[in-house]
Amino acid sequence: MRFILAVTLLAACAAQAQNDFPSRPLRIVVPSAPGGGTDIVARLIAQGLNDRLRQPVVVDNRGGAGGMPAVGTVARASTPDGYTLMVASNGHLTFGPALYRNLPFDAQKDLAPVMRLAIQPFVVATSAALPATTLKELIALAKAKPGSISYGSGGSGSATHLGTEMLLSMGGIDLLHVPYKGSGPATTALMANEIQVLLVGIATVLPQMAAGRLKVLGVTTTTRSSAAPEIPTVAEAGLPGFDFGVWYGLVAPAATPKPVLARLHREVFALMEQPVLRERFSGAGLEPLRGSVEEFAGSMQRELARWREVVKTADIRAD
Numbered sequence: 001m002r003f004i005l006a007v008t009l010l011a012a013c014a015a016q017a018q019n020d021f022p023s024r025p026l027r028i029v030v031p032s033a034p035g036g037g038t039d040i041v042a043r044l045i046a047q048g049l050n051d052r053l054r055q056p057v058v059v060d061n062r063g064g065a066g067g068m069p070a071v072g073t074v075a076r077a078s079t080p081d082g083y084t085l086m087v088a089s090n091g092h093l094t095f096g097p098a099l100y101r102n103l104p105f106d107a108q109k110d111l112a113p114v115m116r117l118a119i120q121p122f123v124v125a126t127s128a129a130l131p132a133t134t135l136k137e138l139i140a141l142a143k144a145k146p147g148s149i150s151y152g153s154g155g156s157g158s159a160t161h162l163g164t165e166m167l168l169s170m171g172g173i174d175l176l177h178v179p180y181k182g183s184g185p186a187t188t189a190l191m192a193n194e195i196q197v198l199l200v201g202i203a204t205v206l207p208q209m210a211a212g213r214l215k216v217l218g219v220t221t222t223t224r225s226s227a228a229p230e231i232p233t234v235a236e237a238g239l240p241g242f243d244f245g246v247w248y249g250l251v252a253p254a255a256t257p258k259p260v261l262a263r264l265h266r267e268v269f270a271l272m273e274q275p276v277l278r279e280r281f282s283g284a285g286l287e288p289l290r291g292s293v294e295e296f297a298g299s300m301q302r303e304l305a306r307w308r309e310v311v312k313t314a315d316i317r318a319d
Contacts, residue, residue, distance in 0.1 A: 081256065123201075221245040
């Protein structure tokens, strides 16, 4: 009887704790350094949740090793009660798990999706000197001179590397990979014609495109960007089915109680409905998103399978 009473009391306390959620500050882990896209999204969400939940929401940046140690910390949280969350990109949730072997966690099983928050459209940019003004012309030029055109990336295994390899595979072309220590140096190299092709965030290159320092042949997402609706998608420009972008989402440890996950989803969904927040996302070159938990989970599963195939086909290895 004492055992039954103890179990009943524990269950009642747990239920009450869930009903009172949140009753103390929350922490959002960011598996990257301050200042990047993931950090920007996390701080916008933290500020909004701080107001809605009436509890402090602290952003905890933990960069290094592709963010995988930080992802593992959240996935294996000792107390999965909703007070430890993570804003991560698909670089951390699908690219990384596809690239790194023998990770001590399973992003699909050990993390619970709450909601996708935003996506950053990328573009296929070329140097101004490259004699190609459309994606079809670039593909034709690359097929005529295999390996003679170079493309840059933010590093081996980075989002720009994997995205470009998918482009090459679907286009049936071969370009020379030149990795840089970040997209910034790669963009500078593109404008100097040290490389000829680069997948890069649209907000980064629109000013350079307007100034004629480089050309943009297509947007990598399935829909055109609101920042430059005149630019066709890559799918429209010659590669049907091509879809690539860096998105950001809120996740929690998988064992987080379902009522808490449901509350978090409701609050974030309502937050993303606010015009002011959506304008802040757009101002940062991000397309704000809303959707269900099921949609988020499905996109993670599909992307992980796709990136595993890209990594295998291109024989990409983590540095």
